[in-house]
Amino acid sequence: MIKRIPVYVWLLTPALLFVAAMALFPLVYSLVLSFREWKLAQTDIPGQWVGFDNYWYLLSDDPELIESLWPTLIFVGFDVVLTLLVALCAALLLQKPSPISSFSRILLILPFVMSPALIGISFRFFLNPEFGVLQFLLSFLFPALEGRIWLADRWLSMTAVIASDIWHWAPYMTLVILGGLASIPKETQEAAQIDGATNWQVFKDITFPQLKPVLGIVLVLKTVFALKAFDTIFTISNGGPGTSTQTLAYFVYHTAFHYYDLGYAAAAAYLLTALLMVCSFFYLRLVFKK
Amino acid sequence: MTGAVTSIPGYQPTLKSRLWSMTQQTLILLLISSIVLPILWMCITAFKWPRDVYSLNSAFWFEPTLTNMVTVFQHPWNLGSKIINSIAVASGAVALAIPMATLAAYAFSRYEFRFKKTIFLTVIASQFLPGAVVVLPYFLMFKELGLLDTRSALILINLSIVLPYAIWMIKGFIDAVPIEIEESALVDGAPRWRVLLEIVVPAAIPGIITAAIFSFTLTWNEFLFALILTKQDALTLPIGLIGFRTDRGDLWELMAAGGILITAPMFILSLMVHRQFIGSLTAGSVR
Numbered sequence: 001m002i003k004r005i006p007v008y009v010w011l012l013t014p015a016l017l018f019v020a021a022m023a024l025f026p027l028v029y030s031l032v033l034s035f036r037e038w039k040l041a042q043t044d045i046p047g048q049w050v051g052f053d054n055y056w057y058l059l060s061d062d063p064e065l066i067e068s069l070w071p072t073l074i075f076v077g078f079d080v081v082l083t084l085l086v087a088l089c090a091a092l093l094l095q096k097p098s099p100i101s102s103f104s105r106i107l108l109i110l111p112f113v114m115s116p117a118l119i120g121i122s123f124r125f126f127l128n129p130e131f132g133v134l135q136f137l138l139s140f141l142f143p144a145l146e147g148r149i150w151l152a153d154r155w156l157s158m159t160a161v162i163a164s165d166i167w168h169w170a171p172y173m174t175l176v177i178l179g180g181l182a183s184i185p186k187e188t189q190e191a192a193q194i195d196g197a198t199n200w201q202v203f204k205d206i207t208f209p210q211l212k213p214v215l216g217i218v219l220v221l222k223t224v225f226a227l228k229a230f231d232t233i234f235t236i237s238n239g240g241p242g243t244s245t246q247t248l249a250y251f252v253y254h255t256a257f258h259y260y261d262l263g264y265a266a267a268a269a270y271l272l273t274a275l276l277m278v279c280s281f282f283y284l285r286l287v288f289k290k
Numbered sequence: 291m292t293g294a295v296t297s298i299p300g301y302q303p304t305l306k307s308r309l310w311s312m313t314q315q316t317l318i319l320l321l322i323s324s325i326v327l328p329i330l331w332m333c334i335t336a337f338k339w340p341r342d343v344y345s346l347n348s349a350f351w352f353e354p355t356l357t358n359m360v361t362v363f364q365h366p367w368n369l370g371s372k373i374i375n376s377i378a379v380a381s382g383a384v385a386l387a388i389p390m391a392t393l394a395a396y397a398f399s400r401y402e403f404r405f406k407k408t409i410f411l412t413v414i415a416s417q418f419l420p421g422a423v424v425v426l427p428y429f430l431m432f433k434e435l436g437l438l439d440t441r442s443a444l445i446l447i448n449l450s451i452v453l454p455y456a457i458w459m460i461k462g463f464i465d466a467v468p469i470e471i472e473e474s475a476l477v478d479g480a481p482r483w484r485v486l487l488e489i490v491v492p493a494a495i496p497g498i499i500t501a502a503i504f505s506f507t508l509t510w511n512e513f514l515f516a517l518i519l520t521k522q523d524a525l526t527l528p529i530g531l532i533g534f535r536t537d538r539g540d541l542w543e544l545m546a547a548g549g550i551l552i553t554a555p556m557f558i559l560s561l562m563v564h565r566q567f568i569g570s571l572t573a574g575s576v577r
Contacts (some may be wrong), residue, residue: 007482008401015453016413017393022450023416026427033427093318100318106564107325113556114329115511117528118549122332125542131344133331171325199310222552228420230514235532252422262426267425280418284411 009030021032029272032064033266047263054267064269067243070249075247076226079162081286083222084215086166087173092203094174095181105178106169116168120235123164127151154244156262157237164232169225180214181207213286229277307418329553335546340495343543358547369548372530376552378441379526380509390496391456396486398457400472401463413454421514429518439521448516452505459504464490500566503559510556514515527552 034054037047046101090108102279111119126134127150139146150156158283184207192202230249233239239254246254252272258266334350335343336359342352362369398410429438430446437443469489475485491498516526525533531552535544 006403008397008403011393011401012396014407015457016409018390019413019416019450019453022446023419023424026424027419027433029427029430030423059442064476078417089317090321093314093321100315104318104322108323109560109564110329110557111325113507113511113560115528115531115552117511117513117531118552121531121540121545122328122549124540125335126331126544128326131346133346133349136346142291167324167328224418228418228422229423230420231403231528234513234517245345249422252420253425253514255428262430263425269420269426272420273423274416276420277415280415283418284415 002207011115028265030273033263038262038265039260050263054264056266058267058271064243064246065251068246068248069244072227072247073241074158075245076223076231077271079165079226079229080222082162083166083170083173086170087177087218088215089179090174091169094178102139105175108175110171111168112172114151114168117229117235119164119168123167123232123236124151127160140257152241155240157245159243161233161236163249164236165174165226165229168232169222173222174216177211177214180211184210190263192271216286217283220279220286224276224279224283225281227272246276320513331548332546332553335543336550338540338543339521340543358543359550362547362551367530367533367548369527369530372525372527373551375441375524376510376527379388379448379524380506382441382445383452383509385567386445386449386503387452387456388498388502391460391501392452392491392494392553393486394457395460395464396490398461400469405412408551412456417454425515425518428515438519439524441524443519444504444512444516444524444526447514447519448509451512452508456501456505456506459501460494460497463494467493496566500563503563506559507556510552 012158032045035049035051037050037053038045039047054204094104123134126132129135129147129149132150135150139148148156150160187270188206189202197205224273227247228248231254233245233247233250234253237245239250247273252265252269255261255268259265335506337354337356338348339355339357342348396407406409428443432438432440432443449483471486472489474484475489509529510525513528516529517532520526521531527548531545531548534541534548
């Protein structure tokens with residue numbers, strides 16, 4: 001007797017097959033490619049097998065990779081920490097139900113549904129040295145910035161890239177943290193307040209510990225998306241000036257589609273994938289820990 | 291306890307707590323303006339003549355014009371065809387993603403099977419692969435298939451991007467539908483597909499709509515794949531935007547006009563469903 005195929009297999013097949021094909025194919029293909037030499041500018045077909053040469057060169061010799069590790073660290077570090085801080089403060093501010101806070105919650109969706117490419121372009125526009133409105137405002141507040149060309153300075157350029165990413169992501173993360181805040185029972189906070197605890201004490205000893213799981217999720221999720229970030233970097237600074245805002249993700253793109261060094265790009269891509277897999281592992285453990 | 295009853299109604303606020311609440315109001319105002327002002331500035335820019343864009347003296351006093359809105363639809367910008375491509379790609383991806391995701395979400399929600407959790411997590415984790423990593427194999431694959439610069443290639447890629455999110459969101463909503471009605475229908479002898487179509491889908495429809503809009507938004511704004519896999523015929527709106535960076539410099543007033551065209555539909559869609567949208571965005575990552 002042939003066992004009947006259970007219904008759930010039929011239900012799952014279309015989606016799973018497709019996701020598996022679209023995720024596995026590039027992974028396997030990149031892995032194979034990373035052991036070969038293939039300069040697309042010279043030849044249309046993959047070249048010879050080179051073993052671990054691409055990886056060796058990547059980790060030992062390539063100045064551009066080292067140069068792109070620093071921007072990656074700086075970008076991801078500041079981006080993640082600042083997004084988390086801004087989102088946490090915003091969520092605490094908007095926590096109390098009021099007309100203005102529910103209005104703000106609606107507004108918080110807007111940056112998230114905007115095209116990151118458009119956000120990058122707009123930041124470029126706002127920071128233009130001659131007629132950028134943000135540049136004007138900032139030089140009014142901080143005279144030291146007067147006359148500086150943001151995107152020609154390595155640190156200011158990095159600041160601009162990070163700021164645009166925070167503008168895109170912090171509102172969404174605020175909504176996530178607000179969701180977390182809403183699930184904390186109010187009774188303990190109120191009891192503590194009645195017992196004379198200050199706002200800060202209530203936050204530090206009661207709210208924050210219960211918010212930790214949600215903050216952990218925000219932290220890891222934002223790290224993943226910061227490591228993946230491409231659109232805003234491409235539209236604001238193109239990785240420049242020099243390589244000062246060239247993160248690992250941008251480096252992979254640049255190696256493949258400007259230098260056409262496909263094997264080498266694939267090896268770099270695998271390095272990035274390894275980093276991301278570590279992050280996603282922690283993310284999934286945090287989210288689905290039961 | 292005496293003297294510390296600070297949050298009881300009718301209690302007279304001290305100067306300190308009044309100052310604190312004023313600070314909070316100011317900060318909220320600052321928050322709102324940092325979101326609204328840049329968007330507003332872009333909208334204003336779209337209706338300015340170039341001479342008013344390139345000078346801060348006419349930041350607010352300027353003669354409005356519709357020229358930019360017209361220019362972006364003309365040669366060589368042709369945003370019209372890019373809008374059509376964007377709509378086709380996003381609708382195509384959503385139209386394929388939602389039925390596939392609903393079936394899978396139903397299976398994950400209602401059946402028990404081996405490796406269920408692992409499979410589910412692997413599907414979600416596939417989204418953590420950076421685009422920069424997978425775009426090169428896709429490029430070579432679509433080149434081989436002759437699908438470079440076609441909407442079909444973009445639909446396939448975006449489908450693979452949005453499917454995991456859609457499964458996750460819809461599963462959350464199906465989980466919340468009480469199972470009893472389904473069970474009694476099954477006991478009465480109704481076939482599975484009718485239970486799914488006539489009981490589960492209507493009950494989970496807010497979630498399905500939210501997932502559809504979320505997927506539409508992701509596809510609509512997708513940048514990297516469109517940048518590399520299209521050249522001329524299948525260009526989408528985000529790529530159209532960077533077309534305004536020309537050898538003669540950046541044409542900001544046209545970018546702003548294009549920016550309105552790419553942003554307005556997303557704002558309208560997300561405001562239409564903002565209640566469910568916020569709920570499922572937040573619940574999705576906390577659950």
